[in-house]
Amino acid sequence: MTERRYDPSLVDAFLKHHWTFRPVDATFMGDKTHDALLPPCGPETLAEELAGIAALEGQLADTLEPEAPGDRLDRRMMLGELAFQKAAAEGRPRLANPAWYSGEAAFAIISLLLPQSAPVRRGGLIARLNALPTFLQSALDRLNGQAIPESWTARARREAWAMAEFLRSDIRLHDEFADEWTLPATMAAEAFDAFASGLSGFADADPACGEEHLTLVMKTVHGLDFGPRKAVERAQEAFDRMGDELVEMARRIDPAKSWQELIAGLVDRHPVDQQSVIQSYRDHDLVARRDGAMLVTSAEDYGLDYRWMSPCFRKISQSLYFLFYRSPPGLNPGEGSVYWVTPPGDDKSAFLRGNNTATVKTIHSVHHGGVGHHTQNARARAASSRLARIAGTDCALGLAFLGSGTMIEGWACYVEDLLMEAPGFYDPTEILLLKQYERRNAASVLVDVKLHLGDWTIKEAMAFYRDEAGFAAQRVESEVVRNSMLPGSRLMYWIGVEGIKDLRRRWKGDTLGFHDTLLSYGHMPLAWIGEEMQRAGQLK
Template sequence: MSDAHDAARAYLKVHAQYRPVDATFMGLPGHDHQLPPAGADSVEAELAALTALQGTLGRLDAPRTAAARIDTRMLDAQLTTVLAEQRRSPRQHNPAWYTGEAAFSVISLLLPGHHGDAQDTRDALRVRLEAIPAFLAHGRSHLQGRPRPDDVAERARREARAAAHLLTSGLPKHPLWDDALRLPAARAARALVGFAEDLAGPGAPVACGENHLDLLMRVTHALPFGPREALERATEAFERLTGTLEAQAARLPGDLPWTEHLARLEQIGPEPERMLDTFRDLHERALDAARPLLTPAADYGLDFRLLPEWAEGTGDLYFLFYRSPAPDRPGQGSVYWVTPPGADLAAYRRANNSAFVKLVHAVHHGSIGHHTHNARAREAGSVLARVAGTDCASGIALLGGGTMVEGWACYAEDLLAEAPGFYTPAEELLLTQFERRNAASCIVDLKLHLGEWSLDEARAFYRDRAHFAPARVWAETTRNAMFPASRVMYWLGTETIKELRRELALDPRTFHDALLSYGHAPATVVADEMRAAHAPPGAPA
């Protein structure tokens, strides 16, 4: 192993060994039948493997290309991050890790994006189902008497019950089902229910502390500042954007507060029978509107379908509308799930109002958002930047890619405001509120893990100041608690891209196509490479 790409591939082998469900989502072969090692020595064995890899970094050839530099920086950061997290608070000590991995070890094999042979996939599914009871039993051993936040334990309970429902009610409706799966599915479901019932234990604080938060920001996300400066920036932005919302609302007819304008947007939406067509039409409109600004991924399909019957009841799981295609086996296109209407059609239309479908589904996730970015990432020169943004059981594969992954998707929402007529003035108000909510999430992430706010205080801020939907607040703050520095990446990533665009002053298509060509590397790392590539003659290196 002499160069950065070889070292990155060596890391992915270790990653797949200890996180085989991630490997399935990445499309890495040979792991579809496995669950993560969870025995008594699993933490120590992983630490030893990662430490050995870290020891090879100093012996690598000096990187000569942008792709090699990116792999070097990402690998160093990833090893430092995982080692720090496994020493501080191993994921094996989190009950929701077990429920997420168990559920998505199954779901990862059921999704249309899994392009393996049907019988091989069915066999892998059976083996994973058979392994779930022992996996959860190991989890009980790791968790015995160990403090954990009460809300994280509650999330695990909800996930376990949802996964059990999937195995007993959903899986038999899937095309892969056959009778050989019946007994292992029933045993796995019983094990999940038992796991949920056995999660009583001492509570624990949620804050990771300033030192670890600083590491996640400066090393993992490669930001040039730590949590205190980030908090100051996000707080200033939140207040400034509040003023912007008020000014925008004053320019709209009706003399209404901005909250009322947004409430009225929720009443404008397609009839339920037109929902699929609306998703498709807005996706295509976004692709067309963006063409003067960048090159969209029009050569890789996105198929909008109603959520299948087998997946109903998965709401307490990390079951995404859009999930990034497996980088190593993406096929010819991917699927975007659209929730079918329920009994309350008025609530269904509000949840899928036209503005929300346009901004979130058609732009942020579809068209030029994650859809285009994922297609470009698969062609990146960096090994790790091709896979970092892969959606796995609880989040993306490598947290360090998040400022680019989510930063771009949020930036893409704003970018289409540059396409004449794409947004209405009221929709531009919603754009500002989305940016304000990203700043709010950044504030909560930081204050929670600095120990300045409790979960109750964070929830009050989300509800009363940031105007999150009440039904979303509990899940959002619990996710904040479990994954420190995972919500800072939205707003800080977007800000990094905006600042870079102002600095380089390239024409839009050149800038955006170049930016996306680097894949899922941290936004600041991409910025460094773009500065070097586009520096004017005679500028210092």
């Protein structure tokens, strides 16, 4: 068969297909033409989606590899994502997950109320509110008689009840609330209640996706050259080794205390009052940018505004996949991004401890803030690949295109450690905390893989996170449930970091050049970025 030239306009056809079945993703990405729509979920939906996938694969098949790097990466991303969507539709359909419905329904509304969507597109908001009763009833019809992991059903109930309460009350606290929202919001709230009440009587099911599907995710989506069993082997070795390293690091800091005691003591180092907390976010962000300037060029041309979370979202944010920093809509980014800080509740002491200096510095100001996700997202919008500009968009349940995750989460975790190269930025106990973070990410590889190979049950995975990996008890259940719904989504953190370290060892130039070049590729599988660097003669 004669090979054909690749047509860059296939990206438009691919996005049209994607947004047809995932219109809430379109809103998060900044495309406004789908704001009035909810995802289709009728009996014909998966067949129509598979037909669309087949048509796109037919257009991409036997096309010549493009010469331009951006086109080359776009083509690979489309082929990988289509293969993944096809496998999921045939063997692990999202339409069989009640938490997919609750998440899409909730964020169909919330996505239009966030600062990134200001001013509120009122027509789209009301249209989606009016469509929710039909959507949620169709969901119940679709789920009827299926076997579903109980933890997925429990999550869907919690999200639905929380969203019903939001639509009855806190939505009225939104700065742009209008009386015309009241009736459709009330009817939508009733639909959420009915959906939650209807989620009963299902037989429990095993959430494991199996080795074949997980291998496809790792090799076709993430671009890795190894599979699940090798990932477990590597992660287990690292987890064990870092356990020993934590003991030795703690001994050097204070022989009288364990590493667990030293890390626990970090919560007592915090700002003195509420206003000092939000200022600490800003101050640590500025210091990270300044001290890291010789390591990575931070995005100074795109703003990051740390502010208290809007009152209307304070309750609902506790029940949904609600991010304090969410990737800006790549197709309509505006002049800057909002980073929300949750204000204190009744327990002011717990608020201050939760916003201790080490946590604010590592997680908020570095991982997510100026030199982390924020700079990464800003640089991605200038990538030569069109899909690399938006693939890492945070959507209702996770990243728009899973393959972007080794770069997205790999960079944000890597940059935490990178700031150790800035003299004085961290103290020894904060570096100890970073080692614990790294060990927990290796632990997450074990859970991600062993859960989906059927080696561990959800309860066994939760026990490992809690008893051996050191996850906070209140975080364990939601973490494992999310692992169970999204195979291959948690292994990308540690594997991404390890991949960046490997590329840096092979880089021919200086440190700043490496990091800036890496970020210039945008939201793409790290393995493919490495291949492009090799192709450009930049690696040893």
